[in-house]
Amino acid sequence: MTTLTVALSGDCMATRGALITSDPAAERLRGLLRGADFAFTNLEVVPSDGRGHPVHNAAGGGGLIADAGVLDEITEAGFSVLGCANNHALxxxxxxxxxxxxxxxxxxxxxxxxxxxxxxxxxxxxxDRPGGGLALIACSSTFLPGQEAAAPSPELPGRPGLNPLRHGATLAVTGAQMEVLREIDARTGLRARRAEARTLLGIDPALPSPERLTLYGARFQVAEEPGLTTVCDRTDLDEIARWVAEARGRADVVLVSVHSHEPGPTPEEPGEFLRAFAHRMVDEGADAVVGHGPHFLRGIELYRGRPIFYSLGNIVSQIELADRVPAEDYANIGAAPGTVAPGRYFAELSGHGSRLFAPHRRYWRSLVPVLTFDDGTLVGVRLHPVGLGFGEPVHRRGRPRLAGPAEAEEILADVARLAEPYGTTVKAGDAGSGELLLDGG
Structure with missing residues (x-):
C-alpha cells in the first residue's frame, strides 16, 4: 500500500525572512510541512527582481511586492507546491x-x-514523489480586468496572466421593483444614452427581455422574492473542469486551488458560484478543493467524500513589512513618494493598528489540514490550528506556529461551527489538533 500526505494552507504573503522562527511551536510546524509529501500554499505576493511596473489599484488594496528571495524563504519553511492565481499575481x-x-x-x-x-x-x-504524483490546478475569481491570461489567435500571441474563474451576480427583484428600476433608467437619461447601441445592435443591450434589466453594471431579474445569487462563467467552469478530468487519469492526487474574496449571504459564507464550482471540480475528479482569499477561515464541506475548504485564511502575513510601495499607494495616504518611508505608510494605512487587519483576531488564526491517501483513497484529514501572533509587534507577527492548547481549542471550535451548516463534523483530537470525520458527508 502506498501512502501520500498533502499539507494545505491558505495565503502566503511573505515579504521578509525567517518565516519559521526559533519558537518550538514554529519548528514543529516546519516539521509538519516538510514531513508531508506535498505542502501547498497560495503565493500572494510578487517576488520581484525588478522586472515589470506597478499596476494601479491592485484588486484587494494596493501592491504586494517583495524581493525575489522570499521564494527561498517559502521553500525553506517547507512549502513545496505553490498556487499563484490570485489578485496580487499581476x-x-x-x-x-x-x-x-x-x-x-x-x-x-x-x-x-x-x-x-x-x-x-x-x-x-x-x-512527482517516490510514493506517487500530485496534480495542481489553480485559479482565481478575484482579479482586475486584463489580469486574466488570454489565448493566442492565429495572428497574435496570447497574453500572460492568471487562470480566471469569472462569475456574474444577478439581483432578483419583484415586478413592482423592476418597474421602479425601469423608471429610473428612463428618467435619469441612461436609456437615451444607449441610442447608438440600439442602432448598431438592433436591440437595447440593457433590456434583453421584459423580465431582465442591466443597470449600473448590475443584472436584475424578475422573481417572486428579492435576493442575490452568483453564477460561474460557463466557459471558465467547463475549461477548468476539463483539465481536472484530464489530471484525474494522470496523478494519484488531484488538488484544485481557488482564490476568492467574494462573500455569500454573510462574509463567512462563500459566494454561491464558488460552492457550485467546488462541487463541479469534485464531480470531475478532484480529491480536494482548497480555497483562500478572504483572509479568515470559512467552512469545510465534505462532498462525495472529498473535502472542500472554502478558506484556510492566512499562513504568512507580512504585508506591513513590505518595503516596495508604489507611488499610487503612497498617494492613498496623501503622501508623495520619498516623503514617507514604507513603515510609516503602513502605519498610516492601518490607523496605527486600529483598522484593516491588525485589530481582528480571526485574521491571525489559520489551519493546516494534512490529508492522507492510501493508494489514492482519502483515509484521513488531520486539522492543525495555527497562530500568527495576534497582538504582537508588527515586525514579529505574521509568522506561523502551531497554536498553543487554549488557542487551538478556540480555533477548532470555530472551525466546527463553520463546518456545521455543511453537515461536516470536526472532532477535537489530542495535542491541539483536530480531525475531519470523513463519514460526515
Whole structure:
C-alpha cells in the first residue's frame, strides 16, 4: 500500500525572512510541512527582481511586492507546491508575471495558475514523489480586468496572466421593483444614452427581455422574492473542469486551488458560484478543493467524500513589512513618494493598528489540514490550528506556529461551527489538533 500526505494552507504573503522562527511551536510546524509529501500554499505576493511596473489599484488594496528571495524563504519553511492565481499575481503587470515564472522555474518550484498565455495558466502542474504524483490546478475569481491570461489567435500571441474563474451576480427583484428600476433608467437619461447601441445592435443591450434589466453594471431579474445569487462563467467552469478530468487519469492526487474574496449571504459564507464550482471540480475528479482569499477561515464541506475548504485564511502575513510601495499607494495616504518611508505608510494605512487587519483576531488564526491517501483513497484529514501572533509587534507577527492548547481549542471550535451548516463534523483530537470525520458527508 502506498501512502501520500498533502499539507494545505491558505495565503502566503511573505515579504521578509525567517518565516519559521526559533519558537518550538514554529519548528514543529516546519516539521509538519516538510514531513508531508506535498505542502501547498497560495503565493500572494510578487517576488520581484525588478522586472515589470506597478499596476494601479491592485484588486484587494494596493501592491504586494517583495524581493525575489522570499521564494527561498517559502521553500525553506517547507512549502513545496505553490498556487499563484490570485489578485496580487499581476501587481507588477504582465512583465512582472513573466518575471515570476522565470524565478519559479529557475528554482524548480512547482506552481500552477499563471502562465505565458491562457492555455499555460489553465494547465495542471504535475509533481512527482517516490510514493506517487500530485496534480495542481489553480485559479482565481478575484482579479482586475486584463489580469486574466488570454489565448493566442492565429495572428497574435496570447497574453500572460492568471487562470480566471469569472462569475456574474444577478439581483432578483419583484415586478413592482423592476418597474421602479425601469423608471429610473428612463428618467435619469441612461436609456437615451444607449441610442447608438440600439442602432448598431438592433436591440437595447440593457433590456434583453421584459423580465431582465442591466443597470449600473448590475443584472436584475424578475422573481417572486428579492435576493442575490452568483453564477460561474460557463466557459471558465467547463475549461477548468476539463483539465481536472484530464489530471484525474494522470496523478494519484488531484488538488484544485481557488482564490476568492467574494462573500455569500454573510462574509463567512462563500459566494454561491464558488460552492457550485467546488462541487463541479469534485464531480470531475478532484480529491480536494482548497480555497483562500478572504483572509479568515470559512467552512469545510465534505462532498462525495472529498473535502472542500472554502478558506484556510492566512499562513504568512507580512504585508506591513513590505518595503516596495508604489507611488499610487503612497498617494492613498496623501503622501508623495520619498516623503514617507514604507513603515510609516503602513502605519498610516492601518490607523496605527486600529483598522484593516491588525485589530481582528480571526485574521491571525489559520489551519493546516494534512490529508492522507492510501493508494489514492482519502483515509484521513488531520486539522492543525495555527497562530500568527495576534497582538504582537508588527515586525514579529505574521509568522506561523502551531497554536498553543487554549488557542487551538478556540480555533477548532470555530472551525466546527463553520463546518456545521455543511453537515461536516470536526472532532477535537489530542495535542491541539483536530480531525475531519470523513463519514460526515
Amino acid at each position: 501587481d507588477m503587470g504582465v512583465d512582472g508575471v513573466l518575471g515570476t515564472l522565470d524565478l519559479l522555474d529557475a528554482r524548480r518550484i512547482a506552481y500552477a495558475g499563471i502562465g505565458t498565455d491562457l492555455p499555460a495558466a489553465r494547465r495542471p502542474r504535475y509533481v
